[in-house]
Amino acid sequence: MRVLLADPPAFTPWYDHQLAASLSRAGADVELLTSHFRFGDVPPPDGYRVRRRFYPLSSRVFKRSRARLPLKAVEHIGVFAALAAARADVVHVQWLALPQADVHLRFRSPAVFTAHDLLPRRTAGKRDLWQQLLKRFDRVIVHSQRGRETLAELGVEARVIPHPVYPSGATRADDGHTLLSLGVIRPYKGLPDAIEVTRRIPEARLVVAGDPAMPLDEHLGAERVEWQLGYLPQAELDRRLSEATLAVFPYRAELDQSGALLQALGAGVPSVVYDVAGLGEPIRSFGAGAVVPAGDVDAFTAAVERLLGDGDALAQARAGADAARRELTWDAAASAHLALYEELA
Numbered sequence: 001m002r003v004l005l006a007d008p009p010a011f012t013p014w015y016d017h018q019l020a021a022s023l024s025r026a027g028a029d030v031e032l033l034t035s036h037f038r039f040g041d042v043p044p045p046d047g048y049r050v051r052r053r054f055y056p057l058s059s060r061v062f063k064r065s066r067a068r069l070p071l072k073a074v075e076h077i078g079v080f081a082a083l084a085a086a087r088a089d090v091v092h093v094q095w096l097a098l099p100q101a102d103v104h105l106r107f108r109s110p111a112v113f114t115a116h117d118l119l120p121r122r123t124a125g126k127r128d129l130w131q132q133l134l135k136r137f138d139r140v141i142v143h144s145q146r147g148r149e150t151l152a153e154l155g156v157e158a159r160v161i162p163h164p165v166y167p168s169g170a171t172r173a174d175d176g177h178t179l180l181s182l183g184v185i186r187p188y189k190g191l192p193d194a195i196e197v198t199r200r201i202p203e204a205r206l207v208v209a210g211d212p213a214m215p216l217d218e219h220l221g222a223e224r225v226e227w228q229l230g231y232l233p234q235a236e237l238d239r240r241l242s243e244a245t246l247a248v249f250p251y252r253a254e255l256d257q258s259g260a261l262l263q264a265l266g267a268g269v270p271s272v273v274y275d276v277a278g279l280g281e282p283i284r285s286f287g288a289g290a291v292v293p294a295g296d297v298d299a300f301t302a303a304v305e306r307l308l309g310d311g312d313a314l315a316q317a318r319a320g321a322d323a324a325r326r327e328l329t330w331d332a333a334a335s336a337h338l339a340l341y342e343e344l345a
Contacts, residue, residue, distance in 0.1 A: 004088035009097040013042040021046040022334035040231040110344035113137040143257035144278020165266030170241035180244035183260030190250030241267035270317030288320035
């Protein structure tokens with residue numbers, strides 16, 4: 001089976017790599033169409049081909065500057081044309097960077113879309129737009145049951161394929177009281193709540209590791225908070241995961257699943273999450289930490305305090321994270337994807 005994966009804006013290069021490699025191991029002929037990743041190195045292809053043909057200038061000249069957007073809009077004509085003309089057994093699109101234009105897409109081949117963010121933040125209010133756009137695809141994939149229910153409200157039927165964990169070389173080397181806030185730092189990720197929880201627990205310290213996509217000035221002076229800003233190379237990411245006792249995700253509901261959460265679970269690090277989107281599903285399923293009501297800082301603090309202070313509870317949560325690591329594999333995800341693709345062949 002020839003599978004064309006497309007992540008035109010290169011929003012999730014590690015996800016693209018793992019999915020393409022696992023599909024290739026399962027026997028598919030896989031090509032990844034994407035663009036240059038603006039923030040660091042990406043893994044080399046493993047059994048698949050890659051062409052970084054999209055957004056040739058805007059992906060290289062700018063980083064987070066909004067000055068790139070007019071140029072990117074012009075370059076998007078090439079993305080639109082390439083997706084519309086693509087021929088394969090299945091064209092599987094991971095992200096669409098300009099939904100207002102892409103709503104007019106017509107595919108020559110069976111098409112699949114993974115709704116990583118369900119209704120992406122910049123256009124979440126345009127529900128009619130996303131309803132029309134998602135119906136351009138023959139199949140839509142989400143990472144959680146809650147994601148499936150959200151799209152069902154738009155009249156869009158989606159298939160759940162759980163987000164796999166990311167492989168990790170981390171080892172357990174934590175001090176028993178280190179919290180980790182991991183990933184690109186955006187307003188919806190609730191950093192102020194993570195800092196407040198740390199302030200309320202005198203023995204806790206917080207490591208914030210990620211590339212900032214928001215101003216941090218008001219937070220940088222917080223006590224017992226260590227900052228490691230920027231994209232982390234794999235060795236440094238593994239070190240931070242090794243040193244983490246718990247990972248914390250006090251997110252607002254603006255996504256389906258968190259790649260950073262799956263990095264933590266892939267390293268065997270239990271997590272405390274707000275009950276938003278699909279974040280709680282792997283934590284509940286495997287007993288890999290705690291899920292608390294969205295926005296409830298008191299409950300979040302109590303959950304963190306209990307896991308830091310109760311050795312048995314922490315050991316059980318670690319065992320749950322290890323179970324998630326064993327079950328939520330990329331090979332299992334590849335099998336589920338291929339079964340879905342075969343429905344369209």
